[in-house]
Amino acid sequence: MTRRFATRITRRSALGAGLFVGTSLLIKACGTTSSSTAGSSGGGEILATTFGGAWEEGHRTYLAEEFGQAAGIEVTIVSEPGLEAVSKVIAAQPNPPYDVILIPEGPMFMAEEEGVLAAFPQDMSENYGEIQPQYYNEGLAPMVASQVLGIAYNPERISTPPTSLSDFWNPEYEGRVGIPALESGLGTTFFVELARLEGGDENDVEAAFQRIKQLLPNIGAIAPNPSSLATLLQQGEIDMAPHWFDYISGIKAKGATVDWVAPTDKVASSSSSLQIVKNAQADLETAVSYVDRALSLEVQTAMSKPPYNFLPTHAEAPLPEELAAKLGSSADLKDRLFIPNWQIINQNRAEWIERFDREVQA
Amino acid sequence: MSVANLPTPKRKKLPLTQGQLALPLAAFLTLFYVIPMVVLLAASFQPARGGGFTLAQYAEFFTDSANIRVLTLTFWLGLQVTIACLIFGYPVAYFYHQATARWKTILTFLILLPLLTSAVVRTFGWVVILGRQGLINSLLVGLGMIDEPIKLLFTHLGVAMAMTQIWLPLMVLSIIASLSQIDPRLAAASESLGGGKWRTFWQITLPLSLPGIISGCLLVFALTVSSFVTPSIIGGGQLMYMPTLIYQQGVVLLNKPFAAAVSAVLLIMVLIVVFLLSTLGQRTRKYVQ
Numbered sequence: 001m002t003r004r005f006a007t008r009i010t011r012r013s014a015l016g017a018g019l020f021v022g023t024s025l026l027i028k029a030c031g032t033t034s035s036s037t038a039g040s041s042g043g044g045e046i047l048a049t050t051f052g053g054a055w056e057e058g059h060r061t062y063l064a065e066e067f068g069q070a071a072g073i074e075v076t077i078v079s080e081p082g083l084e085a086v087s088k089v090i091a092a093q094p095n096p097p098y099d100v101i102l103i104p105e106g107p108m109f110m111a112e113e114e115g116v117l118a119a120f121p122q123d124m125s126e127n128y129g130e131i132q133p134q135y136y137n138e139g140l141a142p143m144v145a146s147q148v149l150g151i152a153y154n155p156e157r158i159s160t161p162p163t164s165l166s167d168f169w170n171p172e173y174e175g176r177v178g179i180p181a182l183e184s185g186l187g188t189t190f191f192v193e194l195a196r197l198e199g200g201d202e203n204d205v206e207a208a209f210q211r212i213k214q215l216l217p218n219i220g221a222i223a224p225n226p227s228s229l230a231t232l233l234q235q236g237e238i239d240m241a242p243h244w245f246d247y248i249s250g251i252k253a254k255g256a257t258v259d260w261v262a263p264t265d266k267v268a269s270s271s272s273s274l275q276i277v278k279n280a281q282a283d284l285e286t287a288v289s290y291v292d293r294a295l296s297l298e299v300q301t302a303m304s305k306p307p308y309n310f311l312p313t314h315a316e317a318p319l320p321e322e323l324a325a326k327l328g329s330s331a332d333l334k335d336r337l338f339i340p341n342w343q344i345i346n347q348n349r350a351e352w353i354e355r356f357d358r359e360v361q362a
Numbered sequence: 363m364s365v366a367n368l369p370t371p372k373r374k375k376l377p378l379t380q381g382q383l384a385l386p387l388a389a390f391l392t393l394f395y396v397i398p399m400v401v402l403l404a405a406s407f408q409p410a411r412g413g414g415f416t417l418a419q420y421a422e423f424f425t426d427s428a429n430i431r432v433l434t435l436t437f438w439l440g441l442q443v444t445i446a447c448l449i450f451g452y453p454v455a456y457f458y459h460q461a462t463a464r465w466k467t468i469l470t471f472l473i474l475l476p477l478l479t480s481a482v483v484r485t486f487g488w489v490v491i492l493g494r495q496g497l498i499n500s501l502l503v504g505l506g507m508i509d510e511p512i513k514l515l516f517t518h519l520g521v522a523m524a525m526t527q528i529w530l531p532l533m534v535l536s537i538i539a540s541l542s543q544i545d546p547r548l549a550a551a552s553e554s555l556g557g558g559k560w561r562t563f564w565q566i567t568l569p570l571s572l573p574g575i576i577s578g579c580l581l582v583f584a585l586t587v588s589s590f591v592t593p594s595i596i597g598g599g600q601l602m603y604m605p606t607l608i609y610q611q612g613v614v615l616l617n618k619p620f621a622a623a624v625s626a627v628l629l630i631m632v633l634i635v636v637f638l639l640s641t642l643g644q645r646t647r648k649y650v651q
Contacts, residue, residue, distance in 0.1 A: 087613045110616060181599030183614045221516050222599035236495045237515060350615045357602060358428045 045074035046282040046290055048100040048274070049085045053227065054250045054308045055102065059294075062302040067293045073286055081225075082107040082185070082272070089116045089277050099280035099287050102144075104185045104272045105342040106349070111275070112140065113346075118276040124288045127295040127314070134339060135271060135313040143271035144294045145303055145310035148323070148337070149189050150262045152233055152243035164263050165190075165197065168240065169215060177218040178229050178238035182356045185270050186226045188349065190242040192340045193268035202344040205352060212360055222360070233258055244270075245323055246309040253307045262326045266338040271313065406622035419623035429607070429624075436604040437631060439522060440587040446526040447533040447582045448575065455537035455574075456567075473534050481528055485592045488524040489515060492596065516598040524596045525586050532585070533578035540574020541567070572646035580639050584632050604628045 050059040056079045068075040080088075082103035089096045093116055103111065111117050120141040122128045128142065135143035151162045157176075162168075168177045180187035191208055198207035220238045223229035226247055232238045234256045248260040274294050276287040293299060300317040303310045309320040318324075319333065327333055409416045423429045458469045476484065491497045492514040499511035514520045544567060552562040590605040597603070602610075604624060612621030 083613050087616065090616065114616070183599070183610055187599075224594050224599045228595065228598070231489070235490070235493050237493055350617065353610065353615065354428070 044282060044286045045076065046099045046286050047076045047078065047097070048102070048290060049078050049080040049098050050102045051081060051272075052079045054246060054310075058303045058308045058310075059102075062299050063290075063294055067290055071286070071289060075290070086111045086114075086116070090114050094279055096277045096279055096281075098277055099282035100274050100276055100290055102272055102274050104270055105143075105340075106185055106188065106346060108137070108140070108273060108275060109343050109346050116278050118278045118280065118284070118287075120276065120291070121284070121288060124285065125292040125295065127292050127297070130297070130315055131295060131313050132315050134334075134337075137273060141273050141275050141291050142295065143273045143313045144291075145300070145313060146269050146271040147244040147246055148262070148311060148327075149186070149193060149242055149268040149270070150245055150248075150260050150326075151240065152230070152248045152258055152260050153240045154233060154236065154257055155259045156257050157236070157239045161259065161261050162240065163261065164265060165194065165242065168218060168242075169211075171218075173218050173240060175218065175220045176239040177215065178221045178223055178232050178241035179212075179215070179219060180226060180229050180242065181222050181224050182349075182353045184225045186229070186242070186244065188345060188352075189268050189270050189340060191352070192345060193266070193338060196268075196338060197265065202341050202348070205348070209355065209359065212356075216360070230256075230258075245326075246311075246320075249309045249320070249322055250307045260326070262323075267327065267333075267336050268338045268340065269311065271339070402622050403626055405619055406626045408619045408622075410617055410619055419620050420627075422620065423623055423627060432602045432604060432607050433627065433631070435518070435602070436587050436628070439518065439525070439593075439603060440583045440635075442522045443525045443529060443586040444579050444583045446522065447530050448579065450526065451530055451533035451578065452537055452575070455534050455541055455571075458534070458538050459541040473531050473538075476527070477531050481589075482591055482595075484528055485524060485595045488520070488527070488592075488596055492520045492523070515596065516600050518597070518601060521593050521596045521601065521603075524592050525589060528589075528592060529582045529585055532581045536578030536581060537571055537574040540571040540577075544570045569646070573643055576639050576643040576646065580636055583635055583639075587628065587632060604631075 048059075048064070050056045056077065060077055064075040064077045067073070078098065080098075080101075082101070085098060085101040086103060086107045089098060089101060089111065096116070101111075108117070117140060119139050120128075120137075125141075131142040135146070137143070151165065151167070153162060155161070167173075168179075180190060182188055182191055191205065191212070192202055194211055195201060195205040195208035198211060200207050221229075221232050223232055223241075226244060229238075229241050229243060230247060230251055233241055233243075234251065243260065245260050245262070248258055252258050252260070274291045276284070276291065280287055295314065297314050297316050300312040300314040302308070304312045304317055304320050306320070306322070309323060311319065311323065319327075327336065406419055407415050407417065409418060454469075454473070458466060458473070461469060489496075493499070494511040494513075494515070496514070498514060499508075502508045503511060514523075548566050548570075549562050552566055557565070587603075588605055589603075590609065593601065593603045594606050594609075597606075604627070608621050608624050608628070611617045611624060
């Protein structure tokens with residue numbers, strides 16, 4: 001039998017198989033983009049992460065490209081969710097894969113606790129002083145943008161727009177509500193906002209768990225992340241879900257049948273920052289300049305306009321117009337914003353996730 | 363008999379022995395597989411904070427009923443997908459084996475076609491098919507078989523269906539390889555001795571193709587229980603399998619020792635199945651010879 005097998009493998013067939021496998025891999029490789037380079041040939045280089053979607057598009061266009069050309073630095077942007085970036089940096093501490101990482105508050109405090117973030121030298125940053133007070137982080141770089149949580153819905157299937165997160169519990173929406181899993185930042189923000197609405201806080205979420213259990217008949221899907229939640233909304237799998245304004249306004253501009261309303265009560269938010277990684281390959285000056293560019297009025301103004309619509313952290317940068325119309329004036333916004341305390345959340349999050357898996361998931 | 367021992371009078375003797383030829387791969391595997399595996403296993407015996415040796419991670423895994431449910435569900439998924447792949451894959455492989463050369467070319471292309479597309483793309487295709495307004499529900503509602511769309515997405519059944527389609531080519535290819543090793547004279551001999559087509563299939567073809575079935579089952583089972591993308595997209599946040607649990611613990615909660623322990627448990631589950639199927643494979647190989 002072995003002889004039969006051996007004599008059947010000819011040079012031609014081996015070459016053919018090799019060519020087939022090679023072509024297959026090439027076709028597959030063409031379909032994936034993990035990173036790309038912007039900027040020009042110059043002194044240094046910097047490797048920074050960003051989130052996918054609007055974040056990546058905005059950072060490539062207004063941050064990486066312009067910074068690279070102005071400073072003569074080669075900027076490589078990698079699309080990587082915050083938790084994954086932190087996880088990789090922790091795993092390779094002495095020789096981290098990135099110089100600067102874009103991370104939300106939760107992973108930022110986790111990374112700080114693990115000692116993988118470098119202190120931000122304020123005096124080297126021109127725009128440090130221009131940031132609104134609520135967006136500073138002690139010892140670290142300030143936030144570059146914020147996202148606000150509201151209610152995303154399908155206007156074709158829901159004629160009366162919801163006004164409050166408590167509308168999710170309306171029996172009319174049985175099986176039509178989607179929620180994000182607690183592993184995602186969106187899911188945790190929604191959960192903590194729910195606790196707040198029920199009179200609890202980041203340390204007292206018992207009522208939020210009870211409310212989520214009561215929501216089970218209405219839950220059509222628990223999505224692992226914001227993008228899959230938005231996909232489900234577009235596909236008609238669900239008709240209503242808690243979601244970020246920027247994300248929903250972005251897909252609405254691209255033609256999706258979705259709309260977003262701000263709850264009449266407080267509006268929960270989550271901010272993200274660009275942090276310099278300890279032991280980064282890029283020199284500190286380059287890394288600080290890159291973060292400083294993200295804090296600048298130009299970049300923040302650009303990122304607050306459609307299709308990005310992020311809430312700026314620079315004191316002078318305007319609110320996204322559409323969001324301002326939905327929320328009222330900027331002065332009102334300060335009073336309406338609810339910024340969860342992620343330092344407390346991080347201490348309790350593992351326990352919440354495990355309980356959520358047990359009580360809420362199938 | 364091995365390939366190197368075949369009589370090759372016209373060829374020069376290879377200067378390297380078989381062992382030396384395997385050295386680059388052995389070095390590669392040691393560096394990128396064995397060492398990381400040792401590091402992983404060592405991590406699973408560490409406490410969540412600080413150093414030392416502890417069995418706490420394993421104790422925590424096996425004392426929590428939620429984790430046992432995840433383990434059972436993952437094993438069950440592997441088993442279901444393997445059986446489904448076998449049921450759907452064998453007839454395709456058999457048809458290929460019986461087909462003419464021209465058909466074989468077309469079939470080879472069709473069988474390999476799904477492998478040219480990324481599993482992520484195929485999974486998103488399944489999201490569209492399984493949705494409330496997807497292909498299956500539209501068809502069933504259109505035929506009047508159901509009034510309201512049934513829930514397929516975010517169900518275990520949906521995950522099993524998608525995984526079956528994704529890993530089916532591997533089962534088909536393994537069985538084809540095995541069927542092509544069968545001496546066609548055996549079937550002819552059976553026929554000349556009065557054996558009908560069914561009898562020939564049950565008593566000759568099927569037993570002789572067992573090595574292919576076993577290797578196909580091994581591949582499909584191991585790949586299914588370790589899949590991450592498809593279960594997380596089709597299963598959503600409501601279904602938890604071992605790879606999703608590893609991701610949750612390792613990346614979201616940064617609990618590396620527990621994630622390592624879950625990985626080790628998954629590895630042991632796969633190794634047990636590999637051992638059982640390999641033992642079965644050894645027996646069938648004796649039968650084939």
